[in-house]
Amino acid sequence: MFKLVKRLTSVVAMFAVLFTFTTETMAAKKSKTLKNTQKKGFVRCGVSQGLPGFSNADAAGNWTGVDVDVCRAVAAAVLGDASKVKFTPLSAKERFTALTSNEIDILSRNTTWTLSRDADIGLTFVGVNFYDGQGFMVRKNSGISSVNDFKAGVSACTNLGTTTELNMRDFFNSKGIKYEPVTFEKADEVVAAYDAGRCDTYTTDKSGLAAQRIKLSNPDDHMVLPETISKEPLGPVVRQGDSVWEDIVRWSLNTMIEAEEYGVTSANADMMKTSDNPAVKRLVGAEGELGAALGLDNEWSLRIIKQVGNYGESYKRNIADTGILPDRGPNQLWTKGGILYVPPAR
Amino acid sequence: MNFKKILPQLLTLVVVILVFGFFSYNAQVNMENRGITFGYGFLSQESSFDVQFSLIEYDGSHSYFRAYLVGLLNTILVSVIGIVFATIIGVVVGIARLSNNYLIERTAAIYVEFFRNIPLLLQIFFWYFAALRALPLPEKADPIFGVFFLTIKGFFVPAFVWNNLDIFIYSVIAAIISIVFVRLYAKKKQENQGIQTPVLSISIGLLIILPLLSFLLGGVNASVEIPVIEQLSQTSFTFKGGLKLPPELISLALALSLYTATFIAECVRAGVQGVSKGQKEAAASIGLTPNQVLKLVVMPQALRIIIPPTTNQYLNLTKNSSLAAAIAYPDLVLVFAGTALMQTGRAIEIVSITMLTYLTLSITISIFMNWYNKKIAIKEK
Numbered sequence: 001m002f003k004l005v006k007r008l009t010s011v012v013a014m015f016a017v018l019f020t021f022t023t024e025t026m027a028a029k030k031s032k033t034l035k036n037t038q039k040k041g042f043v044r045c046g047v048s049q050g051l052p053g054f055s056n057a058d059a060a061g062n063w064t065g066v067d068v069d070v071c072r073a074v075a076a077a078v079l080g081d082a083s084k085v086k087f088t089p090l091s092a093k094e095r096f097t098a099l100t101s102n103e104i105d106i107l108s109r110n111t112t113w114t115l116s117r118d119a120d121i122g123l124t125f126v127g128v129n130f131y132d133g134q135g136f137m138v139r140k141n142s143g144i145s146s147v148n149d150f151k152a153g154v155s156a157c158t159n160l161g162t163t164t165e166l167n168m169r170d171f172f173n174s175k176g177i178k179y180e181p182v183t184f185e186k187a188d189e190v191v192a193a194y195d196a197g198r199c200d201t202y203t204t205d206k207s208g209l210a211a212q213r214i215k216l217s218n219p220d221d222h223m224v225l226p227e228t229i230s231k232e233p234l235g236p237v238v239r240q241g242d243s244v245w246e247d248i249v250r251w252s253l254n255t256m257i258e259a260e261e262y263g264v265t266s267a268n269a270d271m272m273k274t275s276d277n278p279a280v281k282r283l284v285g286a287e288g289e290l291g292a293a294l295g296l297d298n299e300w301s302l303r304i305i306k307q308v309g310n311y312g313e314s315y316k317r318n319i320a321d322t323g324i325l326p327d328r329g330p331n332q333l334w335t336k337g338g339i340l341y342v343p344p345a346r
Numbered sequence: 347m348n349f350k351k352i353l354p355q356l357l358t359l360v361v362v363i364l365v366f367g368f369f370s371y372n373a374q375v376n377m378e379n380r381g382i383t384f385g386y387g388f389l390s391q392e393s394s395f396d397v398q399f400s401l402i403e404y405d406g407s408h409s410y411f412r413a414y415l416v417g418l419l420n421t422i423l424v425s426v427i428g429i430v431f432a433t434i435i436g437v438v439v440g441i442a443r444l445s446n447n448y449l450i451e452r453t454a455a456i457y458v459e460f461f462r463n464i465p466l467l468l469q470i471f472f473w474y475f476a477a478l479r480a481l482p483l484p485e486k487a488d489p490i491f492g493v494f495f496l497t498i499k500g501f502f503v504p505a506f507v508w509n510n511l512d513i514f515i516y517s518v519i520a521a522i523i524s525i526v527f528v529r530l531y532a533k534k535k536q537e538n539q540g541i542q543t544p545v546l547s548i549s550i551g552l553l554i555i556l557p558l559l560s561f562l563l564g565g566v567n568a569s570v571e572i573p574v575i576e577q578l579s580q581t582s583f584t585f586k587g588g589l590k591l592p593p594e595l596i597s598l599a600l601a602l603s604l605y606t607a608t609f610i611a612e613c614v615r616a617g618v619q620g621v622s623k624g625q626k627e628a629a630a631s632i633g634l635t636p637n638q639v640l641k642l643v644v645m646p647q648a649l650r651i652i653i654p655p656t657t658n659q660y661l662n663l664t665k666n667s668s669l670a671a672a673i674a675y676p677d678l679v680l681v682f683a684g685t686a687l688m689q690t691g692r693a694i695e696i697v698s699i700t701m702l703t704y705l706t707l708s709i710t711i712s713i714f715m716n717w718y719n720k721k722i723a724i725k726e727k
Contacts, residue, residue, distance in 0.1 A: 031469065096688075097693050144580075153578055160680065161684055169406045170394075179396070182674045198593065
């Protein structure tokens with residue numbers, strides 16, 4: 001009996017080996033990153049050092065957030081299991097070097113897509129998973145109700161090495177206001193210094209302000225000014241030069257957004273296989289051969305939707321239900337008045 | 347021909363060159379593969395970010411090179427302040443540790459053991475956030491002597507507004523040069539005739555009289571600009587005019603000097619204890635006063651023991667000042683290896699420049715201290 005079990009397992013193992021060989025298609029051969037990821041058995045993902053709603057670890061070390069979900073989606077597509085992700089927390093300063101030097105394979109860390117980053121330093125942005133903009137937080141009792149109320153001599157706390165520093169200068173210069181920038185390496189120190197009264201205002205992306213406000217000693221004493229002074233399209237980044245991997249990450253994100261558009265959720269994904277709508281059937285892999293083009297099997301997108309959920313589910317779970325930004329604003333589907341619009345999966 | 351002697355050194359050189367060559371080749375290939383370009387051209391580009399505090403005129407319309415200078419000068423500033431205060435505190439505490447008074451000796455010992463056994467970064471955070479918590483908001487700050495304001499937004503002090511500053515500086519330089527001549531003359535006089543000249547009082551006199559003359563005759567005048575409070579919004583205030591020292595600079599300098607002073611104190615203690623008791627007794631027996639014993643017999647010998655390890659502490663302090671980035675003091679690491687690196691993405695270029703800069707700073711301090719050490723070393727005759 002024991003011998004039989006042993007023989008059976010070896011047969012299964014042989015089939016498993018054969019299976020891995022056959023799934024290693026042309027695309028996988030072309031993509032070093034995909035090959036390495038499948039060999040290692042996990043996706044290496046760079047995230048923030050703790051930004052609630054985007055990428056934040058709980059006491060047990062479980063990462064959650066919309067940025068985290070992008071990496072999970074890729075893991076579900078490539079490895080079949082959304083939990084097979086190794087997260088590396090990175091500071092704003094370290095993030096690009098970590099990616100270009102091969103420490104991580106996806107950088108999903110509320111990173112703004114700009115021309116110089118995309119073109120100059122060996123990176124490629126694959127899409128936008130959150131449309132943000134820079135704002136200012138002030139004390140409610142300061143009487144400042146608009147960015148036009150700032151006066152010369154204002155001190156502004158912010159993070160080091162972000163587009164925030166540049167936008168801040170553009171903004172204050174255009175208003176002709178002399179200001180004092182106080183830049184810290186880590187977000188926690190920015191919050192502490194602003195909280196202590198070192199600065200009159202705290203400026204960063206509005207989503208960040210909303211998330212960090214919770215950490216202040218009296219969140220209700222502070223408010224975010226209504227104006228947005230910059231465009232901050234945040235999205236995942238990959239290394240330049242591996243276009244197959246780039247496509248996988250891009251279409252993993254697009255799948256989540258498109259799934260919301262067609263009403264496919266983690267709960268009803270399986271049933272959607274028999275949908276009348278061919279677009280839906282393509283999305284869940286019941287029609288077409290879309291997976292093969294990426295070097296994956298045809299169930300890749302179904303796994304993303306089932307294990308991670310669509311974009312709306314991810315947003316609700318991480319950002320809306322946690323009270324960070326209940327209103328989706330521009331991060332609503334184009335069909336519902338937002339600007340989330342992805343190319344069709346076909 | 348001592349070819350045998352040179353061969354190992356030649357081989358070492360070749361190995362070093364090969365290792366360096368391999369690493370730079372490797373970096374080059376990998377950067378090319380990833381589409382990263384290499385070059386120092388970015389240094390002349392517009393930096394387009396501002397810095398909180400700088401000793402030279404700077405804003406985002408200046409170049410990255412200018413930003414580098416801003417960071418470098420801020421690093422030098424905090425290092426110099428730190429070294430001066432660490433030396434003063436270190437010498438005082440070191441001598442206090444040798445005191446016969448139990449209370450003084452114990453207090454000094456506790457200070458040394460406490461501050462040198464806590465990681466520096468923690469101390470920097472402590473002083474920074476303790477300062478932020480303890481200091482008053484600008485509108486609640488009580489003036490010190492009517493013109494100094496210590497607030498959470500910084501230490502505001504009156505600033506001098508100069509007319510003909512250059513003439514004043516020349517007068518100070520002239521005073522220093524004449525002091526050097528007076529000293530040389532006094533030394534010669536003592537060697538030839540055995541007569542001592544009161545060099546110290548003459549020096550102080552020169553330092554006061556010459557700059558004073560520049561005021562009376564040279565048309566130099568200075569007015570004082572006192573900081574005035576200004577309202578920014580209903581509840582937020584700041585000071586305008588005068589000179590502002592940011593709280594980041596104050597707490598960083600404080601943390602660095604208190605930490606390094608403990609090590610210097612131990613160097614001083616070791617140095618003084620290293621001079622044998624017989625020396626002091628012998629000096630006293632030939633009729634030298636206690637001051638002369640300290641100045642002419644103990645200190646010259648103690649300094650020989652003190653200088654080399656203290657040099658290390660100066661170097662440590664300078665290098666430790668790079669922890670400034672944690673509390674937003676715009677030093678070289680924060681401005682150049684931080685913001686500038688992020689905005690340009692030129693990691694290899696910027697990190698290599700930063701490393702070379704620290705190396706140069708440290709070696710400069712080293713060379714100066716070695717020169718001083720040689721000067722006070724025993725000259726065998």
